[in-house]
Amino acid sequence: MAEARLAELFDQLVRVEILLWNAVERRLRDDHAMPLPWFEMMRVTDRLGGARVRDIAEAMTITEGGASKVVDRVQAAGYAERRRDPADGRSHRITLTRSGTRLLHAATATVEAELADRIGAVLGPDSVDRLDATLRLLRSANLSAAPTAELAKE
Numbered sequence: 001m002a003e004a005r006l007a008e009l010f011d012q013l014v015r016v017e018i019l020l021w022n023a024v025e026r027r028l029r030d031d032h033a034m035p036l037p038w039f040e041m042m043r044v045t046d047r048l049g050g051a052r053v054r055d056i057a058e059a060m061t062i063t064e065g066g067a068s069k070v071v072d073r074v075q076a077a078g079y080a081e082r083r084r085d086p087a088d089g090r091s092h093r094i095t096l097t098r099s100g101t102r103l104l105h106a107a108t109a110t111v112e113a114e115l116a117d118r119i120g121a122v123l124g125p126d127s128v129d130r131l132d133a134t135l136r137l138l139r140s141a142n143l144s145a146a147p148t149a150e151l152a153k154e
Contacts, residue, residue, distance in 0.1 A: 075094075
């Protein structure tokens, strides 16, 4: 594949990501008064049954400082709490509060509906499966490659 074509592919991938991000962010703010990073942090925390800031940073592919700021904001809004990690007294586990869990469930339905319209209705199930497999492969290959400057700082 010619390098120019890869640059064009990269451009398309980034532009689609921005369009999808903005659409989902708009729906979350309109319907639930929450920004998309809160939703992502809450999903990670829920999926892991509680998470350290480092776990959230790794899952979201952001710095620990960025993850900590998101956690602070979600906690200040009353949707998450920090507790000492019983396995490691030096760190904390972030868990969702009851109101955080309710908000996450409602927001998840909103995000799924928005993405069904913007991705599922356009691609169909087989193409979605292929795209998912391709993106997982690319993410895995890029995570195992030399770390980015942001990740190397951690």
